[in-house]
Amino acid sequence: MLGRGVLSRLHTLTQQETFTLTLYLDIDQNKPANRKRGFVVQAEALLKDLKATHGPDRQLAVASRRALDLVKKLRPKGRAAVVVVNTPTKLAEINELGLSFAASAHWRTGAFLRPIVEAMDENERYGVVLTSTTRARIFTSYMGEITEHEDLIFDTTSRSRALGTDQWRSQGRHQRRHDEEVALHAKIVIDALHDLALQEPFDRLIVAGTKKATAQLVRLLPRRLQGKLVRTITMPVIASKKEVFEGILKLQLMMEREQESKLIEGLEAELHDGGKAVAGFAPVLDAINQGRVWKLVYDKKLKVKGGECPDCGSYSPETKGPCPYCGAKVKAVAQTLDRLSQTVLEMGGKVEVIDGPAAKRLGKHDSIAALLRY
Numbered sequence: 419m420l421g422r423g424v425l426s427r428l429h430t431l432t433q434q435e436t437f438t439l440t441l442y443l444d445i446d447q448n449k450p451a452n453r454k455r456g457f458v459v460q461a462e463a464l465l466k467d468l469k470a471t472h473g474p475d476r477q478l479a480v481a482s483r484r485a486l487d488l489v490k491k492l493r494p495k496g497r498a499a500v501v502v503v504n505t506p507t508k509l510a511e512i513n514e515l516g517l518s519f520a521a522s523a524h525w526r527t528g529a530f531l532r533p534i535v536e537a538m539d540e541n542e543r544y545g546v547v548l549t550s551t552t553r554a555r556i557f558t559s560y561m562g563e564i565t566e567h568e569d570l571i572f573d574t575t576s577r578s579r580a581l582g583t584d585q586w587r588s589q590g591r592h593q594r595r596h597d598e599e600v601a602l603h604a605k606i607v608i609d610a611l612h613d614l615a616l617q618e619p620f621d622r623l624i625v626a627g628t629k630k631a632t633a634q635l636v637r638l639l640p641r642r643l644q645g646k647l648v649r650t651i652t653m654p655v656i657a658s659k660k661e662v663f664e665g666i667l668k669l670q671l672m673m674e675r676e677q678e679s680k681l682i683e684g685l686e687a688e689l690h691d692g693g694k695a696v697a698g699f700a701p702v703l704d705a706i707n708q709g710r711v712w713k714l715v716y717d718k719k720l721k722v723k724g725g726e727c728p729d730c731g732s733y734s735p736e737t738k739g740p741c742p743y744c745g746a747k748v749k750a751v752a753q754t755l756d757r758l759s760q761t762v763l764e765m766g767g768k769v770e771v772i773d774g775p776a777a778k779r780l781g782k783h784d785s786i787a788a789l790l791r792y
């Protein structure tokens with residue numbers, strides 16, 4: 419997947435006079451719409467729309483064909499893909515991303531990489547310990563990818579070993595010895611986490627594993643690591659890397675949902691006269707036209723159709739009729755939400771596509787809203 423190295427290479431290679439095509443696609447195979455090559459249809463629609471906006475342009479047509487070839491060959495594993503094509507330099511590549519990005523297409527000088535750069539800055543790095551009483555594995559997860567760093571095996575005399583009646587007297591001694599071992603194991607794990615923090619700093623910590631082992635480790639975590647701890651999850655220590663990754667994803671999704679709910683809460687608090695938010699299709703379009711949108715928020719399931727003025731470029735909530743700004747005849751915009759996202763991104767704003775309970779709450783505001791810069 420995509421690292422900083424790839425990103426800086428794409429940036430350097432596209433610092434040309436000639437235009438570069440950048441295409442962001444939602445390829446998440448957990449979404450039914452993307453299966454059966456649904457993401458190819460998505461790419462075709464985005465490119466068609468981009469061509470409609472830019473008018474006849476042979477370079478764009480060539481770049482679009484090249485981009486589609488790459489998309490058609492993709493066997494998706496990630497949640498999003500970014501395609502970058504600059505025909506004169508023969509640059510044409512597709513990279514998968516472990517995070518979701520708003521689908522959009524861009525035809526401009528320089529690859530449009532800002533969404534990825536921002537995601538890299540904002541994305542938190544997770545340290546993950548997967549532990550049982552006999553073993554501990556250490557992972558890091560960042561930008562939707564997971565790396566395994568260490569596999570520590572402990573030599574334990576198990577307390578759960580069945581005791582005969584003649585042995586019961588020594589059970590207390592076993593218990594003490596076991597407690598010492600647990601503390602020693604926790605110390606080894608904590609040392610490994612300190613080492614990891616030096617090599618690959620992480621912002622948050624997840625402790626996973628058997629119920630007993632996670633509880634014991636959490637109890638013995640030093641304060642600084644306690645502060646990073648977000649949650650514990652129950653999972654067998656022999657879980658595959660993929661299973662660990664899916665466990666983290668589930669947790670991250672839950673946290674994402676919580677953040678989305680907070681976002682809508684904050685948004686609602688600004689929905690008053692002079693507040694820094696607007697809601698509803700027409701008011702949001704108005705704010706986009708004025709370049710005031712800092713963050714566009716809409717429900718994943720929202721479907722809207724709007725128009726664009728061919729003269730002044732303003733968006734309109736109607737697909738026909740006169741432009742509210744200059745009176746010229748408005749034309750319907752295909753993939754309206756993608757186009758709006760694109761415009762907001764290019765003005766340096768952000769786009770948040772939401773789902774779940776927060777989306778339901780946004781339903782009270784026509785499922786679309788925006789936080790404003792001023």
Ligand SMILES: [Zn+2]
Binds near residue numbers: 729731743745746
């Ligand atoms: Zn107009």
